[in-house]
Amino acid sequence: MNRPLLARIDDDLDSREVAELCFLCSDVINRKQLEEIKCARDLFVKLEEKGFLNSTFLAELFRTTRRADLLNMLESDSREREETDACPAYLSEYRLMLYKIHEDLTDDKVETLKFLVNDQIAKRQLDKSSTALNVFAEMEKAGLISKDNVDKLHELMINTDNVPLAKTVKGYKDRLPPTGPGGGVNNHSAQQETMPSEDIDEFYSLTQNPRGCCVIISNEDFTGSKYRKRLGSKMDDENLSNLFKRFGFVPIIHTNLTADKITEMLKELSKRDFSKEDALVVCVLSHGERGIIIGTDGKEVKLDNLFDLFKNVPSLFGKPKLFFIQACQDEVPLTATQKTNQDEQSKETPSDSVFSDASCPSKDGDILIGMATVPYSKAYRHTEKGSIYIQVLCQELENAANSPKRDDILTVLTRVNRKVNNHFMIRNKQMPEPKYTLTKRLVLRFVELSGTVPTY
Template identity: 50%
Template sequence: MDRLKLSRIDEELESSEVAALCFLCCDVVSRKRLERIGDAKQLFLRLEEKGLLDNPVFLSQLLHTIRRADLLNLLETDSRQPEETDASPVLSTYRVMLYRIYEDMTEENLKNMKFLLNGKLGRRQIEASDTALDLFAEMEKAGLLSDTDVNELLATLREFDQQLALTPSVNNNSQPTQPTLSISETIYEGESVHTDAEISRETSSLPNEDYALTHIPRGLCVVINNESFRGLELSNRGGTQEDAKALRKVFYSLGFDVVIHDNLTADDMRHKLKELSRRNYSNEDALVVCVLSHGEQGCVFGTDEKKVSLRELTEPFTSKIAPTLTGKPKLFFIQACQGSGYQGGTVPCPPRPRNEEEVGETFEEDAGPVYGETVPWDADFLLGMATVQECKSFRNTSTGSIYIQELCKQLTRSAESSERDNILDVLTRVNREVGRGVYLSRKQMPEPKYTLTKRLVLKFVR
């Protein structure tokens, strides 16, 4: 790998982060070789010895695990090597799980854990452990913890924090797996993860079971409304304020607290989402996030014209990061282009004069340059896209975007109806109505994607 990039990454990492990276590498580099490492450069040398930096995939996994997305950007150019990725080493799911527990532990948790392990570990080992990662390492040395036996750790965590004992497992790509699996329900066999949940399905949700919506407020609806862009490539988004108003009105009536953030940079968006992921949702039933911006395939833009991937929008709310949202619907509605192409109809739509409804109206496209990006899915997510991949979406500069305005219209219709429409029925009607229109002599086709496990019925409560 480029030594200059490695040096820049080293300069940005704090000593605690270097210690965390060393812990994560314990399964690929011997503990003795990791002793007395003082900075990331020394760690990188150890990884090079093992051939683990021949491509950036392994380092990307490390930086992703410790949530240094800013440093991942340094590797972005090199990381697009799918032919190498499949053969690359991956972080141990077991060790990433331990790191997630460490992330969630407070100072009080650490003191309690040291107290409970007194007698099982020597006094010197306990006193020398400044962090939970140090304790985990001492437990491993004493034979109290391994990738095939986490019972002692589970029993200890249960004594002072039940939530920590519910830390979900993660798969070998450091992506979210199914939520709410306790450590005791996870069996590690080599590089595979099997769960007892695969054996018994007696508690599985029935297809017609509804998500529980009992709290007032139902939850939080956050709208990121990007109108004014600072650079030269992306134009300002006239009409987006109408979308924000429509979303505020409908979701407030549906029982949600609504918060609107105007004109956020890419980093501001990530920061707001990270703040939201730390929120306690125990007394709320759902989360809604709406992003109104320019976009390209697999991402949206901040007002500084920098990209935020769809993965970065959804991942902070997976159960491994936001456990109080486990089993609750998380709805994301994205008004942005997903490419530079146009959606056509079965019969080509030739240029034609505007009809009476279009006179005086101006349509624009929420587009940017085109690159690829994959989106990870976890249970109970719904992602409503204004358009299919590789195509543009349209926004009226006076009345708002075609997709968001139709979405709000159909949500209102369903909420006022005596019928108990599922959210998927609502989005099907949105698809139909948007697909009927013609915008700048072109078509638009929204695209919902979801991993919902129950029916979601939204009714007005205010």
Template identity: 45%
Template sequence: MDRLTLSHIDEGLDSSEVAELCFLCRDVVTRRRLENDAKDLFMRLEEKGLLQNDAFLRQLLYTIHRADLLRVLETDSRPPEETDASPVLSDYRKTLYSIYNGFTTENFEKLKFLLNDELGRRQMELSKTPLDVFAEMEKSALLSDTDVRLLHKALQECDQQLAITLEEYTQSIGSTSIYPHMYILHTYYYTLTHNPRGLCVVFNNEIFTGTNLSNRKGTQKDADTLTEVFTRLGFQVEIHDNCTAEQMKKEINDLGRINFTNHDALVVCVLSHGEKGCVFGTDGGKVLLKELTNPFTSGRASTLAGKPKLFFIQACQGEEYQKGYYPSSREDEKQNKGALQSDASIPDEAVPVPERADFLIGMATVEEFKSFRNTVTGSIYIQELCKQLTIAARRQEMDDILTVLTRVNREVSKGEYLSHKQMPQPNYTLTKKLVLKFV
């Protein structure tokens, strides 16, 4: 390329822009040879054969938003040259540059604070811009084009939009291994980026005064376990104790009117008595399953459209007992047999669970049958659900929620409860995989 043209471009760049160009070229020029000098950078690019035509330099100037200097290239009397082997500036570098441009002074200081333990105080003091921090992370093997986990975690605390920019990069390269210990941000996976992830609302009905329904001893253990697990999964947990049917409906309808823009998911857990197609308030009033889910359909809660909505129902769905056909250990059952109860009531007309996009309804039992609860340790279903969610959240493998619920089905179905069986049943209209990891 014409040296006079390069000289004109050099004169038009300030020191910060030269530093930006050097960062963008870290993949193609030996890092120790980059001295934040434009003339030196151009010489290194020439040595690498990257200035045989102006394609690569055009990409660099376009990325740093110097359209005026692009016009300098257009004044070159020679026609622009292109070859099939024209070098391309990596999407990884362009993404990091875009993130750098989005930083405020406040967020930059927060980034340095968050990464201080990993990079060290001295490196943080020497880092004057986010690009310097990125470079230090690369030197310490904490950041690369295939591993952006640490940076993403920090960006989640600094600026959610910048975190999304990084996620879009992972999606564009179709990666399924960038987040092996957290969660995959991929086209076929629900995106979980906000902190908190969303709400987990628990209706915990224990005392049924003035009804023919017994009090549900042990349900507080379920509420406590759900609170612990979903808090660790990044959700804000809200507990509603001993609600009548009308109170439950009001809380659900109020919840449906929330702006969920900054939420990635919704979880609703109902711990109560029930029968086919409904659960009960503490006054014995019915809440149909569709009354729990309808406020969150795409038409009524547009800010939840395309986001997973999970409902876990610990309640009986009928009066029938399931027979057991497989031998199993009875040691635990014999020890706690007197503590097992069922969450059943008088059967009534069935109400089907509506099918809606991105819903999952996890039922403690199949229709027509009872579910069981230990008055000391909590319900069989909720305790196994929380156990399997915890196991999956700790595993390196990316177990999605349906895999988790299949394990719950398997483990619950193995046991015998008051000489009977229990078979949970998930129903879903999820359109992507949902992976829940501890934050």
């Protein structure tokens, strides 16, 4: 990075602010090294050693600590300008939550906090703790709190009569994976449950094993300078493939496809015989603009063209076809030629339509499209944990599968909308957009996968 710029930033940060930055960086720099840091220059050196000294990470730090002036310095430095890629950088939700609590606690509340934990933390350590962040650091050392266990923190917020902060911690707890009596992940529903007989007019039938395939198109590396690398995409691949495998689908992952390869692969997929499968799942993870996704070559693919490939497949009639799209949906200015071409395409009618019989299912039926965001908006992605939408989607689908309530996928997606929109890590709001023509309820449960399906 630009050394004179870093020097100017160092001059503008006092010791208290440096301590706050150190706390926020404690997931990437170990505690002993943090204790050696006396000024911002020391912090920058440690971040550089760890490979985290970049303007994206620093911008997130300064946004969190509300130093808009330093953020403007970063953004105005043309030599180090980086595309933000609509991601909340490297700060964990847990760390950000602790910082928010620190901001909202008065000095009196900090003293109350210290009193409540003085039987579990050495007095000399508490005496040196002048801020809530210091207390939290000591609580972490003592094993009282961690990113996977904030029960003690929730209890403290209640005991300090801080209802809003107690709700903040409760919200974080609710997003953690469910735990069983022994503290581990609750797998009780991973075993096959005895299900009541289902009304075939009310529920989609899911009896085949495997249920079908879950095709994941994941673009991470792009040619040219317009689109930067989608860090965190591999975690999305892993989360989706692991989850849908537990639902009885065979995961098929395609990485780094050009625009033509995306279309070619999905065209080939649409030609297969789905008669022995219950459903189809397609996930596309890439950069995007309004109504399109981007291939690794920077070229565009219209989403509607991809969805249309599966509307005329006889062996998929009456079966749920699920599409999950993780991509930004910003507006793209169209040239006159592009507009003309689109208008002409919209008027085309397939000459080989198979829907002459009114008793046949509608080709537009039984489709669910889960968009990570509404039009004209960005879809945020954490560079280590993956996309916010995919994280929440997988967690809520898993929670529903573990629940005895048998919530259908539309109920789950409503929860996803709410939790993404209120997500702790997103500074600017993101609202997912499910679109559907489902004609029955779709309930996804865990099954033991057996058998295979052809790959493409």
